[in-house]
Amino acid sequence: MRFMDIKPNDVINGKGVMVSVWLAGCHHHCKDCFNPETWSFKAGEKFTNDHLKYVLELLDKNGIKRDLSILGGDPLAPENIQGTIGLCSYIKLARPETTIYVWTGYTYEQLLERYPKECFDKIDILIDGKFDVEQKDLTLLLRGSRNQRIIDVKKSKKDYVVEFTI
Numbered sequence: 577m578r579f580m581d582i583k584p585n586d587v588i589n590g591k592g593v594m595v596s597v598w599l600a601g602c603h604h605h606c607k608d609c610f611n612p613e614t615w616s617f618k619a620g621e622k623f624t625n626d627h628l629k630y631v632l633e634l635l636d637k638n639g640i641k642r643d644l645s646i647l648g649g650d651p652l653a654p655e656n657i658q659g660t661i662g663l664c665s666y667i668k669l670a671r672p673e674t675t676i677y678v679w680t681g682y683t684y685e686q687l688l689e690r691y692p693k694e695c696f697d698k699i700d701i702l703i704d705g706k707f708d709v710e711q712k713d714l715t716l717l718l719r720g721s722r723n724q725r726i727i728d729v730k731k732s733k734k735d736y737v738v739e740f741t742i
Contacts, residue, residue: 577599577622577623577655577656577658577659577660577663578599578600578601578617578618578619578620578621578622578623579597579598579599579600579620579621579623579627580598580599580600580613580614580619580620580648580649581596581597581598581620582595582596582597582598582627582630582631582634583595583596583598584634584637584642585642586645589645589647589677589679589718590643590644590645590675590677590701590718591643591675592641592642592643593640593641593642593643594642594643594644594645594677595631595634595635595642595643595644595645596644596645596646596647597623597631597644597645597646597647597663598611598614598620598647598648598649599614599620599623599646599647599648599649599650599651599656599659599660600614600616600617600618600619600620600648600649601614601615601616601617601619601648601649601650601653601655601656602614602615602648602649602650602653602681603650603653603681604650604681604706604707606681606706606707606708606709607709608707608709608712609707610707610720611647611648611649614648614649615649617653617655623659623663628663628666631644631663631667632666632667632670632671635667635671635674636671643674643675643676643677644664644667644674644675644676644677645676645677645678645679646660646663646664646676646677646678646679647678647679648679650679650680650681650682651678651679651680652678652680652682652687654690657691657695660678661695661698664676664678664698664699665698667698668698675700675701676698676699676700676701677699677700677701677702677703677718678699678701678702678703679703680702680703680704681704681705681706681707682704682705683704683705683725684702684704684725684727684729684732687704696729699729700728700729700730701726701727701728701729702726702727702729703718703719703724703725703726703727704724704725704727705721705723705724705725706723706724707720707721707724708721708722708723708724709721711723
């Protein structure tokens with residue numbers, strides 16, 4: 577897994593102060609994507625154990641409680657999912673109270689067709705769906721277009737999606 581950036585004090589991509597990890601690689605190539613530099617799976621640098629420890633340190637830096645946002649690119653692309661699940665598992669083991677948000681261009685239903693539900697046990701909030709410029713809406717929280725959903729993964733089942741409200 578490769579990443580583009582780690583932002584220690586992000587107040588846009590989540591509720592409260594977030595540590596945001598921006599991953600490299602996306603197959604969707606959405607029209608008018610705000611982050612096309614993340615499309616290549618060869619971009620950025622390799623995410624190492626040192627980066628993992630750094631993210632964990634940032635979550636409590638200066639006594640400020642932060643949660644974690646994982647964006648991209650697409651963290652749940654086949655090339656990234658193992659690393660993303662590993663990152664989420666490590667953070668939840670070390671700091672279980674951390675809320676983890678993950679953005680993906682896939683729908684929750686598509687992901688459940690590809691991977692066992694257990695893959696998502698460490699993700700709290702999933703923002704799903706490709707950005708659709710025809711449904712662009714800058715007034716939405718955490719999303720760029722109306723087709724995207726904010727899903728409470730813990731409360732959702734395979735055939736029943738619970739949308740998260742802020």
